[in-house]
Amino acid sequence: MERNGHAPSPLALAVDFFDILFGNGSGQWVYLWELAAWDGQRHDDKGKPVRDKVTHWFKIGELKAMAKHAITLTKSDVYFGCSLTGNKGTANARGKASDATGIPGLWLDIDFKSPEAHKKNDHLPPSIAEATSLVDSMPIRPGLLVASGNGLQGWWPFKEPFMFDSPEEKRKAELVLAGWNHELIRKASAQGWEADSTFDLARVFRVPGTWNQKTNPPKLVTINRDDARRFELSDFDEWTAPEQEQGIILGNKVNVDPAATMPVCAMDLCIRSKKFAKSWNKDRDDLKDTSGSGYEMSLTALAVMDGWNDQDITDMLICFGKKYNQPAKDARYYRYTIAKARKDRDGDCVSIEHIQDWSKAIEQVYGSADEDDKSKIRKGILEGVHKEIGINILRVVRFPASGPKKGMESSFKLVMPGCQIWLANSGEILNQEMFRRKLAGEKIAMQRKRRGWDKVADAIIAASEDEQADEETTAEGHGLALVNDYLWSYPYDGTEDAIADKMPFRREGMIWFYGSEFRRWCSTFRGESIDPQTMGKLLGAAGCVHSVQRHPRTKKPDRVWGILETPAVTQNAPI
Numbered sequence: 001m002e003r004n005g006h007a008p009s010p011l012a013l014a015v016d017f018f019d020i021l022f023g024n025g026s027g028q029w030v031y032l033w034e035l036a037a038w039d040g041q042r043h044d045d046k047g048k049p050v051r052d053k054v055t056h057w058f059k060i061g062e063l064k065a066m067a068k069h070a071i072t073l074t075k076s077d078v079y080f081g082c083s084l085t086g087n088k089g090t091a092n093a094r095g096k097a098s099d100a101t102g103i104p105g106l107w108l109d110i111d112f113k114s115p116e117a118h119k120k121n122d123h124l125p126p127s128i129a130e131a132t133s134l135v136d137s138m139p140i141r142p143g144l145l146v147a148s149g150n151g152l153q154g155w156w157p158f159k160e161p162f163m164f165d166s167p168e169e170k171r172k173a174e175l176v177l178a179g180w181n182h183e184l185i186r187k188a189s190a191q192g193w194e195a196d197s198t199f200d201l202a203r204v205f206r207v208p209g210t211w212n213q214k215t216n217p218p219k220l221v222t223i224n225r226d227d228a229r230r231f232e233l234s235d236f237d238e239w240t241a242p243e244q245e246q247g248i249i250l251g252n253k254v255n256v257d258p259a260a261t262m263p264v265c266a267m268d269l270c271i272r273s274k275k276f277a278k279s280w281n282k283d284r285d286d287l288k289d290t291s292g293s294g295y296e297m298s299l300t301a302l303a304v305m306d307g308w309n310d311q312d313i314t315d316m317l318i319c320f321g322k323k324y325n326q327p328a329k330d331a332r333y334y335r336y337t338i339a340k341a342r343k344d345r346d347g348d349c350v351s352i353e354h355i356q357d358w359s360k361a362i363e364q365v366y367g368s369a370d371e372d373d374k375s376k377i378r379k380g381i382l383e384g385v386h387k388e389i390g391i392n393i394l395r396v397v398r399f400p401a402s403g404p405k406k407g408m409e410s411s412f413k414l415v416m417p418g419c420q421i422w423l424a425n426s427g428e429i430l431n432q433e434m435f436r437r438k439l440a441g442e443k444i445a446m447q448r449k450r451r452g453w454d455k456v457a458d459a460i461i462a463a464s465e466d467e468q469a470d471e472e473t474t475a476e477g478h479g480l481a482l483v484n485d486y487l488w489s490y491p492y493d494g495t496e497d498a499i500a501d502k503m504p505f506r507r508e509g510m511i512w513f514y515g516s517e518f519r520r521w522c523s524t525f526r527g528e529s530i531d532p533q534t535m536g537k538l539l540g541a542a543g544c545v546h547s548v549q550r551h552p553r554t555k556k557p558d559r560v561w562g563i564l565e566t567p568a569v570t571q572n573a574p575i
Contacts, residue, residue, distance in 0.1 A: 008223075009209075010210070011067060011068065011071050011209060012209070013209035013221075014066075014067035014068075014071055014207055014209035014210070015063070015067040016208075017146070017207070017208045017209070018067055020157050020226065021105060022060055022063055022084070023063065024160035025060045025084060025102070025160065027060065028059075028060045028084040028085065028101060028161075028163075029057055029058065029059060029060065029086070029089075030057075030060060030063075030066065030080065030081060030084060030085070031055050031056060031080065031081045031095060032056040032069065032073075032079070032080055032207065033056075033078075033079045033080070033094050033204050034054045034055075034073055035051055035052075035053055035076060035078075036052040036053070036054065036073075036075075036076045037076055038050070039052075053092075054092070055089060055091050055092065055094055055095075057088045057091075067209070070207045070209060070210055071209045071210060073210065074210075076213070077206070077210075077211075077213045078206065078210040078211075079204035079206055080204060080205060081094065081095045081202075081204055082201070082205060083095060083097075083101070083102065083103050083201045083202070084101050084103070084104070084161055085100060085101055094202065094204065096202050096390065097200055097201040097202045100170070101163060102161045102164055103158075103173055104157060104158060105155055105157040105158045105231065106155070106156040106176065106177060106180050106231075106236065107154065107156075107198065107205065108135060108142075108153070108154040108180065108195075108198065109148075109151055109152070109153055109154075109198040110125065110134060110151060110154070110184070110188075110196075111124050112124050112126065112127055112130065112131040112150070112152065113125070113127070114128075123192065123193055123194040124194060125188075125191075125193055128147060128152060131152045132145065132152060132224075134184075134188060134195075135152060135154040135184070138180075138184065138187070139183065140156065140231070140236070142154040142155055142156055143155060143226065143228070143229040144156075144223065144227075145225040146205070146208055146221065146224065147221065147222050147223075148205070148206040148212060149206070149218075149219035149221060150212065150215065153206075156235075157230050158230060158231055158232060158233065159232065162233045172233070173201075173233065176236050177200075177201075178199045179236075180199070181195075181197055181199040182309065182310075197417075197444075200390070200445065202390065202445060208222060208223050209221065253331070254310050254334055254335060255311065255331075256314065256328050256329070256330070256331045257315070257318070257328075258318065258327070258328045260315040260318040260328075261315070261319070262315070262316065262319045263308075263316055265312055266303070266316040266319070272478075276299065276302045276303075279298045279299050279302065280299065280320065280323075282295055282324075284298065292324065292326065295320070296317055296320065297341065299317065300337050300338055300341040301341045303316060304338070304341045304342055307415040307417060309417075310334075313334070313338050314334045314338070317329075317334055317337070378396075378462075381459050381460075381462060382394070388447075388449075388456060389446045389447045390446055390447045391416070391439065392416060392417055393414050393416055393460070394415045394416060394417065395465070396412060396414055396461075397412065397413040397464065397466075398410050398411075398412055398465065398466050399411045399466075399478055400466060410426065411424055411537060412426070412429065413528075416442075416444070419444075420529070421438055421439065421442055421528075422529060422530045422534045423435075424534035424537050425537075429457045429461055430454070432453040436448070438529070438531070441529050441531070442529050478538060479538035479540075479541050479542030479544070480543070482518075482538065482542075483539070483544065483563060486504075486513065486518055502514045510562040510564055510565060511562065511563055511564075512547070512562040513561055513562075514561075515532070515535060515539075515546070515559045516558070516559070518561070519532070522535075539561050542563070544561045544562060545562050545563075546559055546562075547559075547560055547562060
């Protein structure tokens, strides 16, 4: 963005930006969040530099002072809170989602590959030009684009901030932000790219006019485009506003493509869930409704419980229809089916408003209440966790240890929108910092609890449920299922080239594979974030042993895992 043919100064960039977003607001607070330069001395327990974090608060009428302060922090990474807040916070804490009182517009964030950052991620737009093209492909073109150094902020600024006059209006804003972000993720996926979920009200972004210190030399954060268009929240109702139909709120828009292919998550669930596989093959003797739509509802309900997005469910249902020579249906049918499954999952739950109410709820889960009541209580507990720490857990699955394996205990899986997170044991829930690190691995931020984390942790564990039917719900079964799927995905032989390329290889009656590549595959193709400790427990339970393999050329040692080559290992394959 130029002024009179010249690039604006850093101060002008910051002043213009804050004026666009917050200039028409009043009576609220906004803040800068500073990640200060390293002092050259302090390190954490892993040897990484420790940088101070400071929050600087400003009244909405002090935007120029806020801009001036931001550009003075030339050695720091400087961010701002995307939401307005009603009160001034402290210098040692950022604003939380619960503090938000309004938003200045809608926002999106897209990373792209560059020589300085993300260069090993092949699932990002290859340049800022492709990232710009992606965000411009949204149904409404952004009014403002910010180049943050190694990413791109897309902004749809409002004519004036949308203030939350009621809890319902705040929830409406959250749903609009989430739906708009999901539209970006859908469009990115169509290009084979990834896009982050950045729709939370506690989000912070870099400030134009400041410097991105992650690169050497640092990069100036700039405004690439401002076409002066301003919006209303209602402009986005077509994509996210609720539509009432027989008591069901229709979900996000979906694309009905008769040539849709089976999504990876569907092939994965066919392997993990016998119930899903039987529904796919119309082989259920426990369904009351065995019509085509009855099986479609069964498949949809299982997909919803597994955390799929609406587009993947739609593609799966289209493929299910093709399997039985049925044409694709109207988009409203798929939206209604998905929304009904989500309502059936979320609609009936026991309301648990405060953490103090959880003790009674937990007693009921462990007590003699019938299974239907326990299911409602679990849902209510997870709703309470969402309100308490700001993360949306759809389901907690417990995998009991199988057999007398020394040192093994139950592991857990958190099913969340767009991802699944594995926890090696209950200790990774009971310890708040370990739990936060697990979430951070999937770029999910939670609100830190200074007091009362033990009650939150107890609630999460109490909300867990054991999957009853499938052997894969045990640590042994799930580990074996992962190994089956991984080895089926890649050919394996005993050549030096396979070992050099870190591919699975056969040796002396065993199949060996690299732990680092296996974890990467789990994250990319199974959506499961598994840390080395959890992976070790799962693979050990599945009967794998570990060893060290030296690279044939570099001689660098790598951890490899081996399993006997038996029919139990090689017989399963995705559909």
